[in-house]
Amino acid sequence: MKCSITCFLYLLFIVVYYISKCHSIxxxxxxxxxxxxxxxxxxxxxxxxxxxxxxxxxxxxxxxxxxxxxxxxxxxxxxxxxxxxxxxxxxxxxxxxxxxxxxxxxxxxxxxxxxxxxxxxxxxxxxxxxxxxxxxxxxxxxxxxxxxxxxxxxxxxxxxxEPSFPHRGFLIDTSRHYLSLKEIEKFLGAFHPYLLIYTPNDVKYLLNYARLLGIRIMPEFDTPDHANS
Missing domain, CATH: 3.30.379.10 (Chitobiase/beta-hexosaminidase domain 2-like)
Structure with a gap:
């Protein structure tokens, strides 16, 4: 596992270095x-x-x-x-x-x-x-x-x-790990979060913030996993 992480970081460094030298998109x-x-x-x-x-x-x-x-x-x-x-x-x-x-x-x-x-x-x-x-x-x-x-x-x-795929997404599970609105904004390149303890105004703000970036947020409504246990 340690070797895998080291190799991954090394490859990531090479990619970033190459991009910076060639000024790629x-x-x-x-x-x-x-x-x-x-x-x-x-x-x-x-x-x-x-x-x-x-x-x-x-x-x-x-x-x-x-x-x-x-x-x-x-x-x-x-x-x-x-x-x-x-x-x-x-x-x-x-x-x-x-x-x-x-x-x-x-x-x-x-x-x-x-x-x-x-x-x-x-x-x-x-x-x-x-x-x-x-x-x-x-x-x-x-x-x-x-x-x-x-x-x-x-x-x-x-x-x-043009996009290689019509839909791109990123999952942020805020039901198990709370994130502030500012932290969520950092992931708005493409995301799909669980919203649990945010106010209606918070949700409205995120929807509009994402809209200005060309991102479509699709809410999911769920109950706690262990509601009947």
Whole structure:
């Protein structure tokens, strides 16, 4: 058992090291064509879209901006001369995103496919629905790195991606091990918890928090396992 754990940690270290050196996308994109041409990003990006009533997108761009400030310089990154400077991210949603008449919620049939074009002067992110845009923004963040010249840089290219599986989940058993709402938020990449001692307002908060991340929470109602023992 001890040997198995040691081997697992060693393999995990190798994977993380390889990812950090190659600046790969996790999970790996379905199609990723790199141009080998690098571009600077201005400190304050412009977001070009026509979805002013899409609260999901508004919150996603706020998170995007916050995480941009957390990007740090990679060790031993070569100085690449930028071909141009990117100042705009253009977002296109084929089916639109309007929450002025009600909130949008992820469903069984959501479309998460997206395409990403990184050219000189701008980045173009396209998807049929808002849920694909959320994934695309995460991918952009993984591609950006801080250069030795203290500027954000990104390699040009084309990405087309879709989920390998329509449903992904993670089980958190809070009925046997209580977790605070903040701790549960950390698992909201994909999760399926047992809710036991949370108030209706807590549940409502988690549902909306997950919605903004494109996650669908499906509650299960159960009785204690030993109720009749």
């Amino acid at each position: 996790v999970p790996k994109a379905y199609k990723h064509h790199k141009t080998g041409i690098y571009h600077n990003l201005v400190e304050v990006l412009t977001y070009n879209h026509s979805y002013k009533s899409c609260y999901i997108l508004t919150e996603a761009l706020k998170r995007f901006e916050e995480r941009l400030t957390l990007i740090k310089q990679y060790p031993k990154v070569p100085i690449c001369l930028p071909n141009s400077t990117i100042d705009t991210i253009k977002i296109s949603i084929t089916r639109g995103c309007n929450e002025s008449n009600g909130e949008l919620w992820p469903s069984e049939s959501i479309i998460e496919t997206y395409s990403l074009f990184i050219f000189s002067k701008r980045i173009i992110l396209k998807s049929e629905e808002i849920w694909g845009i959320l994934h695309g923004l995460e991918t952009i963040l993984q591609l950006i790195y801080r250069s030795p010249l203290e500027t954000n840089m990104i390699e040009g290219g084309l990405i087309w991606d």
